[in-house]
Amino acid sequence: MTTHIIRAAAVFSLLISFAAVTADAQSRRLIKADIPFSFQLKDTVHTAGEYLIEKAAPTAENRAVILRRKTGESIGMVNMLPLKGNGKPAGSAPLLIFNQYGSTRVLSEIHAPSEGFYGRIRKTKKETELAQTFGEPKLTTIVAK
Numbered sequence: 001m002t003t004h005i006i007r008a009a010a011v012f013s014l015l016i017s018f019a020a021v022t023a024d025a026q027s028r029r030l031i032k033a034d035i036p037f038s039f040q041l042k043d044t045v046h047t048a049g050e051y052l053i054e055k056a057a058p059t060a061e062n063r064a065v066i067l068r069r070k071t072g073e074s075i076g077m078v079n080m081l082p083l084k085g086n087g088k089p090a091g092s093a094p095l096l097i098f099n100q101y102g103s104t105r106v107l108s109e110i111h112a113p114s115e116g117f118y119g120r121i122r123k124t125k126k127e128t129e130l131a132q133t134f135g136e137p138k139l140t141t142i143v144a145k
Contacts, residue, residue, distance in 0.1 A: 029115035030054035031094040032070075033144035039098055039105045041067060041076050043126050051075070053096075053110060053144070055117050063119045065110060080110060080119025094144035099137035101130035106137075112144070 031053050038047050049069060056064035056077055063080035097109040106127050109120045123131075131137065 029112075029117075031112050031115055031144040033094075033096050033142055035096070035142055037105055037140075039107055040124075040126070041078070041107050041121075043124055044076070046075055053112070055115075063117060065117055078121050080117070081122055083109070083118065083120055096142040096144055098140040098142070099127065099131075100140050101127075101134040101137050104130060105140055106130070108137075 032050060033053065034050050036048050038045055040046070052068045052070065053065055054068075056066050063082075064077060065080060066077045067075050069075060092114040094112040094115060095110075096107060097111070098105040099108045100106075106124075107121060108123075109118075111118045
């Protein structure tokens, strides 16, 4: 009898653990973006392709996001700053906004309010130099899924 109770408790514990892991995986919201051009994130150039973007921690209040290639390879984590005016972007479609200086594009904002994250990425020294050379950037927007 005691053996049955111990087995039942062990099975119940495993089921609870599995449910918690499944809930965590389902709570991770990510967006998929097909970026048709090379771009810079921080000071690294990345090739055109499909990318996945998700919050670094699903329950975190911060604005940290992780960017990955479709293959799963992480290309970086960024802490986003609040959008100008500290507002939430209009609309629900996820967007990536790139600043374009000449032929160089730099990821500057991520808007994914329905997935729970949005913000702007701090300009690097290199982007500041590009802005001094080219002036105001042209904006390129990619609609993500």
